[in-house]
Amino acid sequence: MERKNRPAVKSLPLLIGRKPIMEALESGAAMEKIFMLRSATGPEINTIKTLARNLNIPVSQVPVEKLDNLTKSQHQGVVAWASLLNYIDLQAGISHIVEQGQTPLFVLLDGITDVRNVGAIARSALCCGAQALILPTSHAASLTEEAVKASAGALHKILLCRIPSVPQAVDVLKLNGIQILGTQMKGSVPVYDADMTIPSCIVMGAEDTGISKDVLKRADVLIRIPMVTAFDSLNVSVATGMILYEAAKQRILEHK
Template sequence: MRPRQPSLPLLAGRKPVMEALEQGVAIEKIFLLRTATGPEIGVIKQKARDLNIPISQVPAEKLDGLTRIQHQGVVAWGSLLHYVDLQAGISHVVEKGETPLFLLLDGVTDVRNVGAIARSALCCGAQALILPTSHAASLTEEAIKTSAGALRKILLCRTPSVQQAMDVLKLNGIQILGTQMKGSVPVYESDLTIPSVVVMGAEDTGISKEVLKRADQLIRIPMAASFDSLNVSVAAGMVLYEAMRQRLLS
């Protein structure tokens, strides 16, 4: 029996995927046969990089498990959602006269966590989720359902990497707050009324070394009991609520 695949529109074959990319069809992820070569493969790779679309190089068995169509070493999942460039997202929020409050998901791979984070973000006034193309969940119907539709309403900014996202954020004067159990600043002592991005780390390993090095501040959520950590979506909700509280009082 085949493993159950996410409910996303599927494209197979070099020409159909190339045409979809050229026509601006929203693509969630592209799977390429590891040994695939040729000019069409080069075009697909370059277009995907230009559009910040994740590429996964996989064995033939993976592609055969995705579709029975003659795939020619290329399969793409169409996207159920719309993505925008990070700089365009920042400009859109600022032009509306709003103070940016974004979340950067650094290695969050569980679609239910992403959905729950999006729901809390929208409810607490955050305007955007920033999603690196690597080590990230594909936003399937399950993610949208978990978000109660919030993923269709919040800005989704896809970026090649966490490092590039931080470069853009810093250039725009947005403070970067990394969440960590051993963070030096309790969340309620951090100023969340100014333009801010809150970085939520991977479910198992937390935020990456790059964020630890470059964050303007490492914040923590004080806990009454000694325990490993909070679920990432619960932690995101708590930080977001504190941001909303501060902004309502300012």
């Protein structure tokens, strides 16, 4: 994991110091992540935490060695990665899609931390007609240049919705009448039998653990990709593409 994460540190511009980061947050600047010294205190630190929480920007409490590795400048206990991309509030994203007269098709990433997988998923999502990716602020990949490259630019064209937690995202989606399609190798419904012509959100989980237990409980349908052989391990980005293609096929056929 460390080997994969190293290039990401170099691929995002840095904001350094309490006042510059606080002012950037107050201006609404997009940020990918804030690293804060565990022992940092003071009114500016409190303001940064509040603004970050309101803007759904992840804050990671770290030891001083982490900050020193990010920059040789006087960081005052806080460093931020400026974002290469823009994010939108989930409810705003849902409202925008509905107002455009489109039927929502979203992808919610639950624990996917590999930037190349996220990029590949964004590429498939855009090609198959999904309008948005939903990303939690914790246990999620930072969208670096590597992710943008893997997406072939799709991350600049698809809506990116960031929300504090996956269960909270599920609750917001369900309140808006969007069905939750959880993915599981032992899901009860083959992907081709799930109705994806209605407003839907496909939840994709981490390759090692799958989607979280909270999401399994909240899902309206648990779908699976039937396999021809007993070898049932698919890369998460490949699996997402297969499911999204089924969604696209159903929606195309519906309008013929």
